[in-house]
Amino acid sequence: MPPARHTSFARLTQKDVSAAAARHEMLQTGRMGGARAIFAFCDLSGLDLSGRNLADADFTGAVLEETNLEGAKLDSASFFGADLRRANLGGASLRRADMRGASMRGANMIGADLFEADLREGTIAEKDKKGNLKLLLHDLGPSELPAAMMNSANLERAKMTGAIAIQADFTDAMMKGVRLTRANLRQARLTGANLENADLSGCNLIGADLAGCILVGAKLDFTSTHGADLSKALMESAEPDLEDVANVENLLAAHSRWAETDGKEGRPADLADRDLRHIPNFSRFTLTALIAPKALLYGANLEGASLQGSNLAGCDLRSARLGGADLRGVNFSGAQLNHADLRDSKLGPLLITGGRLLPARLDNAQARYADLRGSDLRRARLSGCDMSYSNLIDADMRDSEMQGADFSGAKLPGRLAEALAASI
Numbered sequence: 492m493p494p495a496r497h498t499s500f501a502r503l504t505q506k507d508v509s510a511a512a513a514r515h516e517m518l519q520t521g522r523m524g525g526a527r528a529i530f531a532f533c534d535l536s537g538l539d540l541s542g543r544n545l546a547d548a549d550f551t552g553a554v555l556e557e558t559n560l561e562g563a564k565l566d567s568a569s570f571f572g573a574d575l576r577r578a579n580l581g582g583a584s585l586r587r588a589d590m591r592g593a594s595m596r597g598a599n600m601i602g603a604d605l606f607e608a609d610l611r612e613g614t615i616a617e618k619d620k621k622g623n624l625k626l627l628l629h630d631l632g633p634s635e636l637p638a639a640m641m642n643s644a645n646l647e648r649a650k651m652t653g654a655i656a657i658q659a660d661f662t663d664a665m666m667k668g669v670r671l672t673r674a675n676l677r678q679a680r681l682t683g684a685n686l687e688n689a690d691l692s693g694c695n696l697i698g699a700d701l702a703g704c705i706l707v708g709a710k711l712d713f714t715s716t717h718g719a720d721l722s723k724a725l726m727e728s729a730e731p732d733l734e735d736v737a738n739v740e741n742l743l744a745a746h747s748r749w750a751e752t753d754g755k756e757g758r759p760a761d762l763a764d765r766d767l768r769h770i771p772n773f774s775r776f777t778l779t780a781l782i783a784p785k786a787l788l789y790g791a792n793l794e795g796a797s798l799q800g801s802n803l804a805g806c807d808l809r810s811a812r813l814g815g816a817d818l819r820g821v822n823f824s825g826a827q828l829n830h831a832d833l834r835d836s837k838l839g840p841l842l843i844t845g846g847r848l849l850p851a852r853l854d855n856a857q858a859r860y861a862d863l864r865g866s867d868l869r870r871a872r873l874s875g876c877d878m879s880y881s882n883l884i885d886a887d888m889r890d891s892e893m894q895g896a897d898f899s900g901a902k903l904p905g906r907l908a909e910a911l912a913a914s915i
Contacts, residue, residue: 505538535554590605597639603641648668679700701716765786784804816836819851820840823856824854853872858877870889879901
C-alpha cells in the first residue's frame with residue numbers, strides 16, 4: 492500500500508505556541524505552572540520561536556516549514572520525523588536532539604550546535620482503519636535535494652548513518668567523529684570542514700567539494716569519491732619519520748639557544764612549509780622570532796609557548812592549543828586559526844629596538860570559532876580577519892585595527908559589542 496502523504500495536523504497560532512513556550516520555560520526554571528511543550532503532529536509552519544528555551548520539547552512529526560527557530564535552545568528535543576523544510580535554525584542549540592527522519596531540505600542551520608545529535612534514517616507509521624501500517628511522509632515537493640545550509644555548524648559526534656544530504660553545504664562545519672556510514676552527500680560542499688576521525692565508510696561523496704577539509708583519521712572504506720575535489724585536503728600523515736622529527740627538534744633547540752643568548756650561541760631556525768604536527772611539545776623551546784610561514788601545525792600543542800615576533804604567516808593552526816602563549820608581535824597574516832584555543836594569550840604589541848612597538852598581525856586570517864577569552868589584542872591588526880563565532884569575552888581589544896573584520900555570531904567584550912551595534 493502506498494504511503495500516506497499527510498495526516499491531520501492541528502494548526503497552531505502564534506499565540507498558542509508562545510503560550511506553550513512560556514509554560515515550558517517556566518518548567519525549565521522550576522517555576523509554578525510550568526508544563527512541557529508538546530507540539531507532536533502539530534502544524535507550526537511560519538511561526539516564530541526564535542530565542543526560546545525549548546530544550547526537551549516534543550516536535551515529533553510536526554510541520555515546521557519556514558518556522559523561525561533562530562538561536563533557540565533545543566537541546567535533547569525530539570524532531571523525529573518532523574518537517575523542517577526551509578526552517579531557520581541559525582545559531583540554534585540542538586545538542587543531542589533526536590532528528591531521525593526529519594526533512595531539512597533547504598533549512599538554514601548555519602552555526603547551529605548539533606553535538607551528538609541523531610540525524611539517522613527514521614520513519615513514522617500509523618494504523619489505518621483496516622489496521623494496516625502506513626508511513627507518514629511529508630511532501631518533498633518536486634525536488635529531492637535537501638540542500639540544507641549547515642555552514643560552520645557543530646556536528647561533532649553526530650549520528651548521520653544513512654542520512655541524505657545531497658548538495659548540502661557543510662562549509663567549515665565541525666564534524667569530528669561524525670558517523671556518516673552509507674550517507675549520501677553527493678555534490679555536497681564540505682570545504683574546510685573538520686572530519687577528523689569521522690566514519691565515512693560507504694558514504695557517497697561523488698562530485699562533493701572537499702577542498703581544504705580535514706580527513707585525519709577518517710574511515711574511507713568503500714567511500715565513493717569519483718569527481719570529488721580533494722585539493723589541499725589534510726589527510727592522515729604517514730608514520731612520522733623519527734629521523735626528521737629529531738632533526739626538527741635539533742633545529743628548535745639551536746633556535747632556543749640563539750634566542751636565549753641574544754644570538755651568541757645557536758642559530759635561528761627556518762621551518763617554512765614544514766609539517767610540524769609530530770613535534771610533541773613546543774613550550775619547552777624558546778621560539779622568539781621563529782621563521783615558519785605556511786607551516787602545518789594543525790592540532791599542535793603550543794600552550795605557553797614563547798613565540799613573540801615570530802613569522803607564522805599562512806600557517807595552518809586549526810584546532811591548535813595556544814592558551815597562555817606569548818604571541819606579542821607575531822605575524823599570523825593569512826593564517827588559519829579556526830577552532831584554535833587562544834585563551835589568555837598575549838597578542839599585544841612587542842617592544843623592539845628603538846622603543847618601537849611591533850603589533851601582532853591577524854590581517855586576513857581565519858579565526859572562526861577561535862577561543863580568545865581573556866586574550867590581549869591591544870593594537871592588533873585585525874583588518875579582514877574572519878572572527879565569526881569566535882569567543883572574545885574579556886579580551887582586551889583597545890586600539891586594535893578592525894577594518895573589514897567579520898564578527899558575525901561572535902561573543903564580544905561589552906565595549907566592542909556596543910560600538911559595533913552603534914555603527915549599524
